[in-house]
Amino acid sequence: MSSKAITRVTVLNGGPSAEREVSLVTGQEVASALRGGGYEVTVIDAGENLSANITASNPDVVFNALHGRWGEDGCVQGLLEWLQIPYTHSGVYSSALAMDKEKTKNAYRAAGLPVAASMLILKSDVLGRHPMPAPYVVKPYNEGSSVGVYIVQKGDSPIVSMADGMPEMLMVEEFIPGRELTSSVVNNRALTVTDIFTDSWYDFDAKYKDGGSYHVVPADIPKEIFSACIDYAERAHICLSCRGMTRTDFRWDETLGLAGLKLLETNTQPGMTPTSLAPEQAAYEGTSFYTLVRWMVEDASCNR
Secondary structure (H helix, E strand, C coil): CCCCCCCEEEEEECCCCCCHHHHHHHHHHHHHHHHHCCCEEEEEECCCCHHHHHHHHCCCEEEECCCCCCCCCCHHHHHHHHHCCCECCCCHHHHHHHHCHHHHHHHHHHCCCCECCEEEEEHHHCCCCCCCCCCEEEEECCCCCCCCCEEECCCCCCCCCCCCCCCCEEEEEECCCCEEEEEEEECCEECCCEEEECCCCCCHHHHHCCCCCEEECCCCCCHHHHHHHHHHHHHHHHHCCCCCEEEEEEEECHHHHHHHEEEEEEECCCCCCCCCHHHHHHHHCCCCHHHHHHHHHHHCECCC
16 A cells, blocks of 8 residues: 555445345444544445446545455456555455365365365266265355355265355365364464354354354364464465455364364455454454554555
């Protein structure tokens, strides 16, 4: 970002993705914090005439609070590059790369990072048969927030139908038993590691509903695993060419030690809701919510 003073921030939230409701909350939290810090804030629900609405708001910076497709996959980033308006989080390339789970895994593998075995498969080839030995996970290859995830356990029958809106191309992935861990990266540095506990698994409700999960920060895990999460999260952020803040999620089968730690995905625009993990980790490190979003605004640029 240039040395020009930033006074006007446009917050993009909502949008048409499956994560719309979460994005609305993220945008509200960010806008409230920035207004409290003296910024002039305009909030835009990303929809029709988005380019014209952004231009009319005349921002110094766009804070991208969108989640999921169109807002987190390079589409809005490309629009903002075209308009030459500085924006937060990762750029066009890294956003598109991180949203595509198979391409993300290929980047992880090239960087020597451990991942679960997986394949891309047509939806029609999943229904009615087991595409790999159970347990396994079936999910869209380009969504976030555990949207459209099916877990097939040993002894379960094959999936015979899916919710409306599931794409034709899906990812089938080896299920990793054990614990859910995550580490956020800000400005190329991992903050800490969180251990996430739920009654079943870390689905959409567990992530965003009050009481859906509880978090142990920092995670009470062996030093070797903690250090590996920090290292892997930073390397994932860098190998995907990310900017600003990201959060990388892991599964850890503790019966296998370090060999049981696998990367799942890197979120280029982590949630900023009251139950979200990234701001919770920043708070543990002594960084307030306002200080975090102010840094993200000041870090904004084009050509990310």
